[in-house]
C-alpha cells in the first residue's frame with residue numbers, strides 16, 4: 001500500500017472502495033508484491049540450480065498457490081491436506097515437498113502414493129519407511145543442527161530442545177538405519193526457524209550439511225529451509241538475500257564440485273514471499289479514552305490475526321481514512337472478549353470512529369491462522385491482480401458456523 005497524492009492505494013485501488021464492495025474486515029493481497037518477492041529470491045541464488053518451495057502454510061488460498069505456480073515456484077507442504085490443495089492448484093507431485101512433523105505413518109504412505117518428495121524428521125519413521133520401501137522410493141531427511149537462530153524461541157526450530165528434525169549427533173543411528181534397509185536418501189534438509197537476519201547462520205548450517213553429505217551418495221538436493229526476515233517496521237533489520245545469495249551459492253557450487261555432481265539448492269520461504277503483500281483492513285468501532293490510554297476498538301481481533309498475541313509480532317498500523325491527520329498515541333485492540341491487543345502505544349494519524357485502518361504484513365500467518373473464536377465469521381480475501389480486485393474467498397456466514405454441528409434433542 002502506497003500513499004499517492006495523499007491517498008493510500010494498492011495497485012491504484014482505494015482501500016475504501018474495496019471495503020465498500022467486499023465488506024470489513026478484509027484481507028487484501030497484492031499479487032505484484034508476491035511475484036516480485038519470488039523473483040528477488042530466484043535472482044539472489046541464480047548462480048546455483050535454485051528451487052523455491054513456497055511454504056504453503058503461510059497462506060493457502062488456492063488463487064495464491066496458482067499465482068505462485070504460474071510464477072515459477074515449487075511448494076512445501078506440512079500436511080496431506082496442504083498437498084491436496086497444492087495439487088488442486090496445479091502443482092506436479094514432483095514439485096511438492098512434504099515436510100511433516102510427527103504425523104501418522106499412514107499419512108506418509110498416502111503422500112508416497114501421491115508421488116511427493118517426502119522429508120522425514122525422526123528415526124522411528126525413517127526405520128518404518130526403510131522397512132516398507134527399501135530402495136524403491138527415495139526420501140530426504142530433516143536434520144536438527146543444534147543452532148539457536150530465529151527471532152524468538154517460539155519460531156526457532158533448530159536448537160537442541162526443539163521437537164524438529166533428527167539431531168546431527170545421531171548421525172551414526174541415521175546411517176545404521178539407512179544401510180540396514182538400503183534407503184536412498186535424495187536430500188538433506190535443515191530449517192532452523194523464522195526471522196534469521198545473519199548470513200552467517202545460513203552459512204554455518206550449510207557447512208554442517210556439506211560435512212555430512214559424503215555419507216549420502218544419492219543426493220539430488222540440499223534444502224536450507226527458510227527464515228528470511230522481512231521488515232515489520234521502518235528501519236527493521238532484514239535478511240540481505242543478495243549478500244547471502246552470493247556467499248551461499250559460491251560455497252554450494254564449490255561443495256558440488258567436491259561431491260562430484262551438481263545438486264539442486266532448495267529454500268522454503270513462506271513469510272518472505274507473502275508477508276508484505278497482505279493487509280488486514282479493519283473498521284474503527286469505538287475510540288475509548290481512559291485516564292491513561294486511548295483505545296481504538298476495531299471490528300476484528302485475535303480471531304483474524306493472532307500473531308501479535310501469539311508471537312508478540314509487530315504489525316504496523318496506518319489510518320487509511322486520515323493519512324494527513326495529526327499523529328496521536330493509541331492502543332489498537334480487537335473486539336474479542338479476551339485481551340487482544342493488535343498494537344500498543346502506536347503513533348497513528350488521528351483516529352475517528354468509522355475510520356478504516358490497515359494492519360501491514362498480514363499476508364503470512366494471518367488468514368491461515370484465523371479462527372471462529374467468539375463465533376465470528378472469518379473475513380473475505382481479495383487479490384489485487386493486474387490492477388483489478390478479485391474476490392478469492394467469501395466472508396463466512398452463519399451457515400458456516402452451523403455446518404458441522406450436530407443438533408440433538410435435549
Ligand SMILES: *Cc1c(COP(=O)(O)O)cnc(C)c1O
Pocket residue numbers: 055057058076078099191193194195225226227228268269270271272364
Ligand atoms: C513454516 C516453515 C517454513 C516457512 O517459514 P517462514 O518463516 O514463513 O519462511 C519453511 N519450512 C518449514 C519446514 C516450515 O515448517
